[in-house]
Amino acid sequence: MRTWLRRQRYLLDYSLGAMARRPGKHLALLLVYTLIVFLLASVMLFTHSLQREARLVLAESPELIVQRMVAGRHDLIPGEHLERIAGIRGVQGSYGRLWGYFYDPAVRANYTLLVPPNDAPAAGEIRIGTALARTRGLAIGDYLSLRAASGEPFAWRVAGLIASDSELVSADLVLMAEEDFRRFFAIAPGLYTDLVLNVRNPREVQTVAEKVSLALPDSRPILREEILRTYDAVFGWRQGVVFVLLAGAILAFAIFAWDRASGLSGEERREIGILKAIGWETGDVLRMKLWEGAVLSLTAFLLGYLLAYGHVFYASAALFEPVLKGWAVLYPAFNPVPFVDGLQVATLFFFTVFPYTAATLVPIWSAAITDPDSVMR
Amino acid sequence: MPPKPPPARAARALPRSGRFLLAIGLALLAFAATFADAALRSRAEAPRIAARAELVGALGLTDLSLFTEARYTRHPSQADLHSAFQDHPLALEHFPTGSLVPPMVPGAPR
Numbered sequence: 001m002r003t004w005l006r007r008q009r010y011l012l013d014y015s016l017g018a019m020a021r022r023p024g025k026h027l028a029l030l031l032v033y034t035l036i037v038f039l040l041a042s043v044m045l046f047t048h049s050l051q052r053e054a055r056l057v058l059a060e061s062p063e064l065i066v067q068r069m070v071a072g073r074h075d076l077i078p079g080e081h082l083e084r085i086a087g088i089r090g091v092q093g094s095y096g097r098l099w100g101y102f103y104d105p106a107v108r109a110n111y112t113l114l115v116p117p118n119d120a121p122a123a124g125e126i127r128i129g130t131a132l133a134r135t136r137g138l139a140i141g142d143y144l145s146l147r148a149a150s151g152e153p154f155a156w157r158v159a160g161l162i163a164s165d166s167e168l169v170s171a172d173l174v175l176m177a178e179e180d181f182r183r184f185f186a187i188a189p190g191l192y193t194d195l196v197l198n199v200r201n202p203r204e205v206q207t208v209a210e211k212v213s214l215a216l217p218d219s220r221p222i223l224r225e226e227i228l229r230t231y232d233a234v235f236g237w238r239q240g241v242v243f244v245l246l247a248g249a250i251l252a253f254a255i256f257a258w259d260r261a262s263g264l265s266g267e268e269r270r271e272i273g274i275l276k277a278i279g280w281e282t283g284d285v286l287r288m289k290l291w292e293g294a295v296l297s298l299t300a301f302l303l304g305y306l307l308a309y310g311h312v313f314y315a316s317a318a319l320f321e322p323v324l325k326g327w328a329v330l331y332p333a334f335n336p337v338p339f340v341d342g343l344q345v346a347t348l349f350f351f352t353v354f355p356y357t358a359a360t361l362v363p364i365w366s367a368a369i370t371d372p373d374s375v376m377r
Numbered sequence: 378m379p380p381k382p383p384p385a386r387a388a389r390a391l392p393r394s395g396r397f398l399l400a401i402g403l404a405l406l407a408f409a410a411t412f413a414d415a416a417l418r419s420r421a422e423a424p425r426i427a428a429r430a431e432l433v434g435a436l437g438l439t440d441l442s443l444f445t446e447a448r449y450t451r452h453p454s455q456a457d458l459h460s461a462f463q464d465h466p467l468a469l470e471h472f473p474t475g476s477l478v479p480p481m482v483p484g485a486p487r
Contacts, residue, residue, distance in 0.1 A: 012394040020393075054441055056426050060434030067455070074455075097437055101448045110445050112452075116436050129442070166429045171442040172451070194455075196437055227439050227454040234453055295397065302404040309411045313418070328446035337422045338415035 008291075011284065015291040018271070029257065030300055036253050037304025037352050038311070039246055044344050045312045046320055047235045049336040054231040057169060058224075063205055064197040065097075065222040066212055074220075076191040081216055085197065088211045090204040096192030098181050102146060102174075107135050109329035113174045115181045117196075123177045125159035131171035131330045133161055144174075149186040156180070167332035257356050272364070282369055286361065293360035297353040304352075305345070313338040 019026045066085065068077035079096055086094045098115040111132060121127050126144060138144060138158050145155040162170040182189065197212070199205045209221040272285055311317060316335050325331045391399070432438070440452040449456035 009392075009394050012397065013392055016393040016397055050441075050443075053426065057429045057433055057441070058439070060430040061439045062437050065439065065455070101451065110448060110451060112442070112445075114436060118435065131442075162432070163428065165425045166432045168441055168443070169429055169433055169438055170436075172445045173436075173442070175436070222439075222454065230454040231441070298401065299404075302401070302408055306404065306407055306411070313415075324443060326444065326446045326450075328444060330442070330445045332442055337426065338411075338418050340412060340415040342412070 008287070011288045012291050012295075015288050015295060018288075019292060019295070026296065030296060032253055032256065033296065033300035033352075033356075034304045034307070036246075036250060037301050037348070038307045039249070040352070041305045041308035041345075041348055042311050042317065042319065043246075044348060045308055045338075045340065046317045046336060048341050048344060049312065049339050051232060051235040052339040053168070053337055054235070055228055058227055058231060061224055061227050062196040063199050063202070063224045064209055064212070066195040066197065066216065067220045067222065068194070068216075069218055069220050074194075076187065076193065077195055077219070079190045079192060081219075082195055084215050085195070085212050088208055088215070090199050090201060090208050091197050092200045093198040095196055097194050097196055098178060098187070099193050100181075100185055104136075104146065107329055109135060110172065111174050111330075112172050113176060113181060113184070115178045116175050120177050121159050121175055123179050124156060125177070126156040126180075127160040127162055127173075127175040128158060129162050129170040129173040129330075130164040130167055131332050132174065133158070134333075135330055146184070148184045154180075154184050164333075168334045171332035172330040254355075258359055282365070286364055289360050289364040290357060293357035294353075297356040301349055301353050305348070309338075312336055 066077065066081070068075045068081070077096070082094050082096060085091065095117055097117070100113050102111045102113055103109075104111060109132070128138065128144070133139065136144065140158055140160060142158050143155045144158060145153050148154040156176065162173060162175070176184075181187070197208065199208050205223055205225070209223055212219060212221050275285055275288075276282075311319065313336060316333075321331070439454050442451070444450040444453070
């Protein structure tokens with residue numbers, strides 16, 4: 001065993017020496033390799049973290065939302081519908097939600113105006129998300145003035161800010177009293193944006209949704225499970241889109257690495273010939289080259305992964321911010337929570353380290369089994 | 378010719394493979410440390426995540442406020458199926474988020 005270990009160490013020594021003789025070539029490969037692993041790992045860690053957080057946070061979202069559809073579009077729903085569906089067996093409670101959007105031309109941002117079901121601010125006052133406060137330069141006690149649906153200016157006093165820890169769900173929120181909301185948007189009493197149903201038994205939600213569809217044919221029920229699935233799909237899609245965008249780069253790298261790993265230069269062939277001529281066995285040559293591949297791919301994997309971890313969980317995934325932000329003005333300041341999926345990391349390891357190491361073997365083997373004399377010529 | 382200065386003790390003691398194995402060992406330690414760091418930090422974040430979930434429950438929220446650029450990207454779970462094409466029957470989606478949020482296919486699991 002000791003002899004075997006010593007032998008491997010000598011082979012590793014030789015491989016590192018051989019790599020050091022051609023530093024430019026190997027450093028360039030290491031750099032590109034590390035960059036590819038960094039990008040793949042960053043996307044993977046970021047999307048997994050957001051997906052997991054969305055699942056945890058949105059697990060408390062309403063169990064069943066009922067929207068009214070008119071001519072294929074979401075429309076206001078009359079409060080009387082609540083009475084028609086509140087009697088469905090299994091429904092524990094129900095209420096009408098009031099929320100909507102407002103485009104503020106002053107900062108070119110979309111706000112979400114919402115009436116909280118409980119503990120709403122007093123009339124004339126609002127509580128706002130911290131991203132909105134930051135963008136508009138508002139603090140507690142300041143006034144926010146917006147133009148109402150009637151064209152009249154409407155001013156509220158900022159009575160509070162929503163905790164900055166929750167920016168991921170509240171960046172653009174403006175919480176207000178019901179009467180203010182109705183006056184601002186000119187919504188008649190008795191009309192709501194949508195209805196929320198609380199269902200006693202989670203296993204009955206689907207059945208209740210079917211009964212709602214029968215009772216209100218013009219409605220569209222949205223289950224909490226659908227909300228969670230939407231976010232799984234959003235982040236799955238995002239990861240897929242980024243991977244597709246990266247595919248060109250990955251393909252270019254694969255060709256580069258394959259060419260580098262599988263095509264032997266004349267110098268390398270001569271080196272193998274000399275090694276064979278001085279008594280190295282084919283197995284030794286293979287092991288030496290295997291070490292070379294392993295050194296390069298393992299170093300690239302570890303460096304790329306560590307850089308990606310730092311980028312996503314210590315630098316708030318700064319490189320992805322413009323992609324997520326799009327044209328949005330309001331963007332939550334948040335640090336992704338490090339949820340790391342071991343299986344994903346293992347998959348990344350397998351697909352980045354093994355192919356390169358394996359790709360080095362075939363050409364080396366074909367050169368190593370040839371007669372040293374003919375290889376050296 | 379003056380005699381060559383002796384190489385530094387550490388460099389003499391460690392051959393190239395030793396230095397490489399040491400560096401890889403350290404990198405592997407850092408790699409393992411990321412998992413420990415993730416476990417510790419996610420545990421420390423648990424109360425804040427619970428507070429966010431509580432806010433979602435209290436206000437009846439349905440979506441993350443990640444994409445605030447258009448009304449149908451702000452609440453992907455609530456947007457109706459044709460919202461991306463509401464401006465014009467043949468208008469293509471023009472918000473950058475549209476290339477990140479999947480199209481809603483009627484009937485398909487979302």
